Amino acid sequence: MSVLVFVETKGKISKAAKEAVTYGSKIGATTVVTFGDADASALASLGDNGASKVLVCRNLNEGNDQQLTKLVAAAASECGADVVVVSQDQLGKAVAPRVAAKLEAGHVSGAIDVPETSNGFVVKTNVFSGKAFAHVSVSSSKKVISLLPNSISPESTGGSAEVADFNPELGSAGITVKEMKAQGEGVLLPEAELVVSAGRGLKGPENWGMVEEMAGILGAATACSRPVADIGWRPHHEHVGQTGLAIRPNLYIAAGISGAIQHLAGVNGSKTIVVINTDSEAPFFKAADYGIVGDAFEVLPKLNEALKAFKASQN
Amino acid sequence: MKLLVCISKAPDTTSKIAFTDGDTKFDENGVQYIVNPYDEWYALVRALELTEANGGTVTTITVGTAADDPTIRKALAIGATEAVRVDAEAKDPYFVAKQIAEYAKANGFDMVLTGKETINYNGAQIGSMVAEMLDQPFVSLAQKMEVAGNVATLERDVPGGVEIVEVNTPFVLSASKGMAEQRIPNMRGIMAARTKPLNVIPAADVAELTSVVSYSMPPSKAACKYIDADNMTELVELLHNEAKVI
Numbered sequence: 001m002s003v004l005v006f007v008e009t010k011g012k013i014s015k016a017a018k019e020a021v022t023y024g025s026k027i028g029a030t031t032v033v034t035f036g037d038a039d040a041s042a043l044a045s046l047g048d049n050g051a052s053k054v055l056v057c058r059n060l061n062e063g064n065d066q067q068l069t070k071l072v073a074a075a076a077s078e079c080g081a082d083v084v085v086v087s088q089d090q091l092g093k094a095v096a097p098r099v100a101a102k103l104e105a106g107h108v109s110g111a112i113d114v115p116e117t118s119n120g121f122v123v124k125t126n127v128f129s130g131k132a133f134a135h136v137s138v139s140s141s142k143k144v145i146s147l148l149p150n151s152i153s154p155e156s157t158g159g160s161a162e163v164a165d166f167n168p169e170l171g172s173a174g175i176t177v178k179e180m181k182a183q184g185e186g187v188l189l190p191e192a193e194l195v196v197s198a199g200r201g202l203k204g205p206e207n208w209g210m211v212e213e214m215a216g217i218l219g220a221a222t223a224c225s226r227p228v229a230d231i232g233w234r235p236h237h238e239h240v241g242q243t244g245l246a247i248r249p250n251l252y253i254a255a256g257i258s259g260a261i262q263h264l265a266g267v268n269g270s271k272t273i274v275v276i277n278t279d280s281e282a283p284f285f286k287a288a289d290y291g292i293v294g295d296a297f298e299v300l301p302k303l304n305e306a307l308k309a310f311k312a313s314q315n
Numbered sequence: 316m317k318l319l320v321c322i323s324k325a326p327d328t329t330s331k332i333a334f335t336d337g338d339t340k341f342d343e344n345g346v347q348y349i350v351n352p353y354d355e356w357y358a359l360v361r362a363l364e365l366t367e368a369n370g371g372t373v374t375t376i377t378v379g380t381a382a383d384d385p386t387i388r389k390a391l392a393i394g395a396t397e398a399v400r401v402d403a404e405a406k407d408p409y410f411v412a413k414q415i416a417e418y419a420k421a422n423g424f425d426m427v428l429t430g431k432e433t434i435n436y437n438g439a440q441i442g443s444m445v446a447e448m449l450d451q452p453f454v455s456l457a458q459k460m461e462v463a464g465n466v467a468t469l470e471r472d473v474p475g476g477v478e479i480v481e482v483n484t485p486f487v488l489s490a491s492k493g494m495a496e497q498r499i500p501n502m503r504g505i506m507a508a509r510t511k512p513l514n515v516i517p518a519a520d521v522a523e524l525t526s527v528v529s530y531s532m533p534p535s536k537a538a539c540k541y542i543d544a545d546n547m548t549e550l551v552e553l554l555h556n557e558a559k560v561i
Contacts, residue, residue: 008474010474010475063473064452065443065446065452065453065455066452066453069447088439089474090455090456090471090472090473090474091473091474093431093439093443093455093456093489094443094453094455094456095443096443097408097412097438097439097440097441097442097443097444097447098443098444098446098447098453099447100409100440100444101409101412101443101444101447101448102447104409104524105524106407106409106524106525107408107409107440107444107524107525108525109408109436109437109438109439109440110437110438122528124531126437127435127436127437127530128332128434128435128436128437129434129437130533131332131532131533132332132334132530132531132532132533133530133531133532133533134436134527134529134530135527135528135529135530135531136525136526136527136528137525137526137527137528138524138525139523139524139525139526140522140524140525173452174451174452174482174483174486175452175454175480175481175482176480176481176482177478177479177480178468178479178480178481179478179479180473180476180477180478180479181476181477181478181479182475182476183475183476183477188474188475190474193560194560194561218561236458236492236493237472237476237477239492242328242434243352243353243492244492246437250560251554251558251560251561261328261329262328265328265434268533271558271560272554272558272560274550274554275539285539286539287536288539289536289537289539289540289558290539290540290541290542290550290553290554290558291539291540291541291542292541292542292543292544292547292550293541293544294544295544298544299544299547302544302545302547303547303550303551305547306547306548306550306551307547307551307561309548309551310551310555310561
């Protein structure tokens, strides 16, 4: 099968992009399409994840759904793609279903594994906010798959991809970007492998220093529970749960969060969960791999010391 | 303003998730259906606020069977002008989007609003597909919107931050948290909803491109391993050697 992977390459090649290219190359011969001003050597490095060719549209610098859909559709036609793979981040959510509609392709959202092709084309997906999986069969000849970040690990093949400019007619953008408010430095939560999170148990925004310190030691992203975002202790983009972000890190450390079902919906795809809570009856312990019954104000500083010692021993 | 809001039903967030018929169907036994929160709290309520301020109508559209009518009545009770139900089971997102797009094309709306995703299938597909079918811009994951004349200014989530964008009507948007506050229907709204039009229309002939062949559950977790609060070195060792995550 011939595969086209659409990735965003702002400045550097993201982990999500490497994952999507690795995923595509497990399905078939993979071409990548991207846009913007990333340098050619960075783009060629996607060959290491299995891409043979990278098509880059230099005429476009800002992602907008209508022009990107035309770009991806033109690239799919150029390389004769049967399958289009897109990482399911915020941009992927805007573009991938639109591409599927344009190509009249069946669309699989929330894929977490490579397609099973022994009998048709069936993709395992996350549904019910991670509480279950659906196995979705695609019957159309063309297929679009949105891959959840952190579902497979990027693999290295040692290859290098050919990079070619690709500038099809894209029409006009219906949306004008007036301003971009960046959320600041640090690891982006949706693709973070390690996440340190805290809730109301921390009693106030001034006590987040120890959470941020841990994130710094681990190279982790910070997250929070809904009440904490609602009362303004933490920014909304950190809110994980049913109405916030759903994340799938390797490690999720939660301090002072009781673990209501709505919070679990956002984090139960995590590989390992550590829960720190004073209440031994907190429901979160049922979903945890490791539990510490104790006061976050005492446990977090001790854990930070232990992590620092561990990091020092690794160097 | 003439607005179209896409409404889907979803199981209450506290529902037990189980499957029947050899794991091919969602077990509805004891499940309470609600209006999908993103459709209701954010898309529908913001649409109502806009028409209350500027005049106009809010039509809701649902692709579903008679089993969806109670949730559609709830949307009417909250304040929608009228409701349309495309009489078909909603299985494949392309099929659903096509039904909505056909209706929107035939009736002409200034804006089509959806929730950012349903809380059961988490697909986040319908708004984006409808926009393509209507050849209109799609503002995804919008958390704020102001409208002046035919120009809308929205804030939306993008990778690494928030973008402020401007778009002319007509367009399609998906609404996330922040767009509006939940409204509880009052008795007058509930009474009025009984007599508001709920038009059932036949589905257009559209092929389904995907289908769910089965469901499965994540493997159950081993019991939580408790570690003494004074022994964080042990936790770090376990995370490194046993879980292998640091």
